[in-house]
Amino acid sequence: MCLLKLPIAHEKTLSWVDAFFIATSAATVTGLATVDPGSTFTLFGEIVILFLIQVGGLGVMSFASLVVIMMGRKISIKQRVLMQEALNQPSIGGVIRLVRNLFVFSISIQIIAIFFLSLRLVPDFGVSKGIYYSIFHVISAYNNAGFSLWSDGLMGYVGDPMVNIVISFLFITGGIGFTVLVDIWVSRSWKKLSLHTRVMLLSTLILNIVAILFFYLFEFNNPKTIGMLSGAEQFWASYFQGVTPRTAGFNSIDMTAINPDTSLLMILLMFVGAGSTSTGGGIKLTTFVVIIFTVAAFLKGKDDTVVMKRTIRNAVVYRALAITTISILFIFAALLIITYVQKDTSFMVIVFEVVSAFGTVGLSMGLTPDLTVIGKIVICVVMVFGKLGPLTLAFSLAKQTKDNIRYPDGEVFTG
Amino acid sequence: MCLLKLPIAHEKTLSWVDAFFIATSAATVTGLATVDPGSTFTLFGEIVILFLIQVGGLGVMSFASLVVIMMGRKISIKQRVLMQEALNQPSIGGVIRLVRNLFVFSISIQIIAIFFLSLRLVPDFGVSKGIYYSIFHVISAYNNAGFSLWSDGLMGYVGDPMVNIVISFLFITGGIGFTVLVDIWVSRSWKKLSLHTRVMLLSTLILNIVAILFFYLFEFNNPKTIGMLSGAEQFWASYFQGVTPRTAGFNSIDMTAINPDTSLLMILLMFVGAGSTSTGGGIKLTTFVVIIFTVAAFLKGKDDTVVMKRTIRNAVVYRALAITTISILFIFAALLIITYVQKDTSFMVIVFEVVSAFGTVGLSMGLTPDLTVIGKIVICVVMVFGKLGPLTLAFSLAKQTKDNIRYPDGEVFTG
Ligand SMILES: [K+]
Ligand SMILES: [K+]
Numbered sequence: 046m047c048l049l050k051l052p053i054a055h056e057k058t059l060s061w062v063d064a065f066f067i068a069t070s071a072a073t074v075t076g077l078a079t080v081d082p083g084s085t086f087t088l089f090g091e092i093v094i095l096f097l098i099q100v101g102g103l104g105v106m107s108f109a110s111l112v113v114i115m116m117g118r119k120i121s122i123k124q125r126v127l128m129q130e131a132l133n134q135p136s137i138g139g140v141i142r143l144v145r146n147l148f149v150f151s152i153s154i155q156i157i158a159i160f161f162l163s164l165r166l167v168p169d170f171g172v173s174k175g176i177y178y179s180i181f182h183v184i185s186a187y188n189n190a191g192f193s194l195w196s197d198g199l200m201g202y203v204g205d206p207m208v209n210i211v212i213s214f215l216f217i218t219g220g221i222g223f224t225v226l227v228d229i230w231v232s233r234s235w236k237k238l239s240l241h242t243r244v245m246l247l248s249t250l251i252l253n254i255v256a257i258l259f260f261y262l263f264e265f266n267n268p269k270t271i272g273m274l275s276g277a278e279q280f281w282a283s284y285f286q287g288v289t290p291r292t293a294g295f296n297s298i299d300m301t302a303i304n305p306d307t308s309l310l311m312i313l314l315m316f317v318g319a320g321s322t323s324t325g326g327g328i329k330l331t332t333f334v335v336i337i338f339t340v341a342a343f344l345k346g347k348d349d350t351v352v353m354k355r356t357i358r359n360a361v362v363y364r365a366l367a368i369t370t371i372s373i374l375f376i377f378a379a380l381l382i383i384t385y386v387q388k389d390t391s392f393m394v395i396v397f398e399v400v401s402a403f404g405t406v407g408l409s410m411g412l413t414p415d416l417t418v419i420g421k422i423v424i425c426v427v428m429v430f431g432k433l434g435p436l437t438l439a440f441s442l443a444k445q446t447k448d449n450i451r452y453p454d455g456e457v458f459t460g
Numbered sequence: 461m462c463l464l465k466l467p468i469a470h471e472k473t474l475s476w477v478d479a480f481f482i483a484t485s486a487a488t489v490t491g492l493a494t495v496d497p498g499s500t501f502t503l504f505g506e507i508v509i510l511f512l513i514q515v516g517g518l519g520v521m522s523f524a525s526l527v528v529i530m531m532g533r534k535i536s537i538k539q540r541v542l543m544q545e546a547l548n549q550p551s552i553g554g555v556i557r558l559v560r561n562l563f564v565f566s567i568s569i570q571i572i573a574i575f576f577l578s579l580r581l582v583p584d585f586g587v588s589k590g591i592y593y594s595i596f597h598v599i600s601a602y603n604n605a606g607f608s609l610w611s612d613g614l615m616g617y618v619g620d621p622m623v624n625i626v627i628s629f630l631f632i633t634g635g636i637g638f639t640v641l642v643d644i645w646v647s648r649s650w651k652k653l654s655l656h657t658r659v660m661l662l663s664t665l666i667l668n669i670v671a672i673l674f675f676y677l678f679e680f681n682n683p684k685t686i687g688m689l690s691g692a693e694q695f696w697a698s699y700f701q702g703v704t705p706r707t708a709g710f711n712s713i714d715m716t717a718i719n720p721d722t723s724l725l726m727i728l729l730m731f732v733g734a735g736s737t738s739t740g741g742g743i744k745l746t747t748f749v750v751i752i753f754t755v756a757a758f759l760k761g762k763d764d765t766v767v768m769k770r771t772i773r774n775a776v777v778y779r780a781l782a783i784t785t786i787s788i789l790f791i792f793a794a795l796l797i798i799t800y801v802q803k804d805t806s807f808m809v810i811v812f813e814v815v816s817a818f819g820t821v822g823l824s825m826g827l828t829p830d831l832t833v834i835g836k837i838v839i840c841v842v843m844v845f846g847k848l849g850p851l852t853l854a855f856s857l858a859k860q861t862k863d864n865i866r867y868p869d870g871e872v873f874t875g
Contacts, residue, residue: 366785
């Protein structure tokens with residue numbers, strides 16, 4: 046943050062609160078920006094942002110691998126068995142090697158992506174700028190940061206298949222979660238995959254398709270977004286905007302012009318977020334799946350939540366419900382403060398902004414630059430909560446402090 | 461509904477969908493109105509509405525007493541013991557007599573209230589109209605219907621202590637729930653009261669005080685609501701608007717002029733709603749209390765939800781979380797449809813309307829008359845869901861169908 050405030054980091058004037066905001070947004074890989082990064086920062090400033098994104102992204106990756114390693118080493122025997130089963134690894138050494146392999150895999154994917162993106166950007170911007178832009182956007186995409194050096198995001202490439210495919214492949218891979226990548230890496234067959242991986246793959250596919258279809262349905266006759274585009278451009282725009290809200294945060298259309306029903310759809314997607322142990326935020330896709338199946342079981346009057354012929358343990362169901370409820374209460378508190386300090390802003394725009402910060406998504410309907418100082422600080426807190434919250438909660442659950450006093454049962458009616 | 465459509469029922473023209481809407485709103489004791497009841501309907505029409513309110517209100521009362529009786533008779537021995545303990549009744553006959561006594565008590569309260577309200581309204585409107593207005597508003601208040609014969613609700617009596625006290629006393633008593641009234645009737649000492657009753661009384665008190673204070677804080681300098689009123693009027697307005705959103709739905713100020721932070725506060729209160737087995741809607745106050753305590757326990761890493769030194773059983777916690785989640789998903793679906801059909805309406809106004817219907821509250825920021833036909837039908841569905849939903853869900857839980865297949869446990873990560 047202090048680096049960003051240095052005179053050599055920015056071309057335009059930059060307040061302390063904006064430097065703090067951009068640094069937080071980068072380190073939490075959110076991508077919300079109170080100032081336009083491309084025109085505000087110098088090359089040095091941009092590299093600082095890129096560094097923060099990598100630290101933020103790698104931080105999660107390292108933390109996730111730490112979890113993986115710890116699960117194999119320290120925690121209960123039951124969990125160790127589960128983990129070794131999931132990873133098909135006979136020893137701890139195997140797990141560590143696996144994590145190392147995955148880092149190599151991540152780097153390789155990014156290098157290949159930079160190559161392909163350069164094929165498009167070098168002709169447009171020349172060699173050095175084209176390669177630099179490719180590096181910046183690949184790192185931003187793989188870490189689901191959503192920062193772009195163009196003031197209109199990816200709107201210049203709305204119908205470009207190469208940019209759409211490369212960028213979305215990166216953020217979908219980065220967003221599906223470390224444990225899924227590990228599992229695919231070691232299993233290499235659908236039948237051997239863990240329940241978590243199969244649920245993640247299938248629900249990612251279904252939710253993305255549903256989101257793409259609804260986006261198209263809600264926007265195809267909106268002249269300010271995709272109404273005036275060609276059929277192919279409409280396809281790419283719907284595809285991209287359907288998959289980006291669950292944490293990536295790049296935009297290829299003008300987000301300030303979307304219809305209210307589209308906003309609401311995106312708010313749901315941003316709230317759901319990416320995969321567990323990914324760089325993304327939100328309540329996480331599996332949490333959402335568990336909740337949907339729990340509600341279905343509940344309405345059918347069944348005791349157990351069953352997903353893909355596997356019973357989800359009560360503790361997991363309970364945790365999913367608790368994460369969702371805590372998140373909603375937290376978002377509500379943030380909304381209350383921001384509506385209090387920014388009385389003239391449309392409510393939809395505020396909800397969109399707060400949920401975007403919670404999901405560390407980075408899409409905005411234009412509020413970010415207009416936030417008051419208190420608004421900026423609240424959004425920063427929400428970004429950090431969205432980033433750390435659920436994982437931290439999961440950990441706080443792992444080290445449950447037993448209560449010494451066991452109170453007798455009491456009855457309340459909740460119906 | 462057909463009665464309302466009769467020529468003798470209305471003075472102004474009335475469409476079928478509006479007749480349907482008003483009938484649904486009355487029978488679910490919500491109070492939302494697409495047309496102004498006072499000027500649209502004749503005396504005959506108003507009496508039909510009053511009849512629907514009584515049927516809707518008594519329907520719940522009867523249903524609730526059926527639950528009370530069934531709990532003592534049919535369901536498990538454990539529940540029977542619990543119920544008899546709660547009611548301090550040695551036999552089923554005692555329970556039935558108790559229910560009868562409570563109906564007598566309800567009628568007596570309403571007659572007394574009509575007397576006191578007449579003291580204010582007879583001088584203003586003459587004897588016959590004054591008494592009729594008193595009867596209408598007492599029935600409307602006790603059943604938490606929120607219908608008023610004045611087009612501006614109770615704004616004419618914003619600073620009147622008599623109207624404020626009588627009306628709010630009625631809807632607080634009606635909204636606290638049948639089981640609580642039963643318990644107070646038989647226990648008559650704080651120590652003997654069941655946990656449910658003590659939680660209801662304490663949380664009603666705390667939530668009302670918090671709501672009153674926040675309403676005052678958010679509105680005291682808003683010249684369109686209470687900013688221009690005298691100190692005493694501000695007190696009564698804050699008091700009334702603080703307690704009315706949790707299902708009553710009367711307004712003593714101009715709801716279209718409230719600040720966005722106030723709207724958000726009221727949305728929360730309307731979502732929470734009234735007491736279990738009351739005439740009100742929402743997720744119910746005890747559900748909200750269980751959730752708050754569960755979240756607190758969760759964040760402290762504790763296994764049990766403890767309220768007032770009593771452990772809440774997991775099944776109850778789970779049900780509270782499930783009710784809340786289902787309600788939020790349902791509200792979200794309604795919002796999606798209404799934002800789709802009414803693209804030009806402010807999002808806050810739509811959220812306010814939908815949550816008001818869900819809580820069978822009846823407050824509105826002015827959208828009701830401007831709803832499209834689809835919008836009206838959606839709001840009707842939400843009112844019915846808000847009315848029947850949670851209780852029905854509680855019952856569907858009671859007759860759980862056991863699944864024959866027990867699937868093995870599967871692991872997903874939700875953190
Ligand atoms: K992002
Ligand atoms: K009502």
